[in-house]
Amino acid sequence: MSDTKVYLLDGGSxxxxxxxxxxxxxxxxxxxxxxxxxxxEHAEGRFLIDTGYxxxxxxxxLPFEKPMQTKEQTIPGALGLLGLxxxxxxxxxxxxxxxxxxxGNKYFPDAKKMCHKLEVPQAAKPQPFEILGYSDLSFSAEVAEARGATDQLLAGTTAKNSTFEGVEGDVELAKGVKLLFTPGHSIGHYSLMVEFANRRPILFTIDVAYTQKSLETLCQASFHIDPVAGVESMQKIKKLAQDHDAELIYSHDMENFKTYKTGTQYYG
Ligand SMILES: [Zn+2]
Structure with a gap:
């Protein structure tokens, strides 16, 4: 844990x-x-949380979301900046x-894959109002098959190399790397806290709170399966940040993102 480093891989907007x-x-x-x-980057291995769009x-x-992404903002491009x-x-x-x-999951056939145990079945059989959220199915041969979208699979993606180990509740992925179960936005949503030897912990809200204002006003995004659970998850994150004196980093907050360390800069 003494040399844990955290990099934010910019994936565009x-x-x-x-x-x-x-x-x-x-x-x-x-x-x-x-x-x-x-x-x-951790003594126990290299862990990647999420893979962008x-x-x-x-x-x-979803062309109406007007994606802007350079080659260096694809997941292989962002890793390439770090020589990986x-x-x-x-x-x-x-x-x-x-x-x-x-x-970007499809680029990692060799990595071990993990998620909450309810997320794979939910992506395979989403609620009608979740279909656009769960629309890129290239991460799982099983899900793409269930949704009749095997055309999305990259050649080489098989049931075997796109199978997930499911977890539940709060989980310590490696020493000081803590996944915090925060359902609401999705059925098995996780936030993340990382502890370091020489600095405050960082608590990544992920999509429990897109922005600082979201958390401060307990106002979640309109995409969710259970908005009441979403509010409770925001309260859980607020309390944990306070109890651990953690620095909060938000998932989709442009103003704050401009102040975050990206590229070859890191937290650690
Ligand atoms: Zn998101």
């Missing part, structure tokens, strides 16, 4: 209406927000399977 970012509150109008993945998928299925390749990653853990968190 997307656009949503303000009424989606701040559910039933707004204000409306276009909000451009960042998407990124989290790389944890796939530009071609968004252009095909997808095969250098030991474990891919998905916070949930919305398209902006699993679009």
């Amino acid at each position: 997307l656009v949503l209406d303000g009424f989606h970012v701040f559910w039933n509150k707004g204000p409306g109008g276009e909000v451009r927000f960042p998407v990124y993945s989290i790389l944890i 796939d530009y071609d998928h968004v252009m095909k299925v 390749e997808p095969k250098d990653i030991d474990v891919v853990f998905n916070s949930h399977f919305h398209f902006d968190h699993c679009g």
Whole structure:
């Protein structure tokens, strides 16, 4: 744990209406927000939390989200900036399977894959209002098959190399790398806290709170399966941040993202 380093892998940006970012509150109008993945260099291995979105998928299925992504903002491109390749990653853990968190999974056939145990079945059989969220199915041969979308699979993606180990509740992925069960936004959503030897812990809200304002006002995004659980999860995150004096990092907050360390800079 003494030399744990955390990198934010910039994955480009997307656009949503303000009424989606701040559910039933707004204000409306276009909000451009960042998407990124989290790389944890740890004594026990290299862990990647989420894999961003796939530009071609968004252009095909949700072009109204106006993706902006350079080659260096694809997951292989962002790893390349650090001198790494997808095969250098030991474990891919998905916070949930919305398209902006699993679009690059297909590049990691060799990594161990993990998620909450309810996320794979939910992606395979989503509620009608979740279909666009769970629209990039290239992360799992099993899910793509269940949804009749095997055309999304990259050649080489098999049932065997896209199988997930399911977990539940709060889980310590490696020493000081803590997954916090925060359902609501999705059925098996996880937030993340990383502890370091020489600095405050960092608590990544992931999509429990897209922005700082979301958490401060307990206003979640309009995408969720259980908004009451979503509020409780926000309260859990707030309390944990306070109890551990953790620095909060938000998932889709452009103003704050500009101050975050990205590229070859890291936290540790
Ligand atoms: Zn998201």
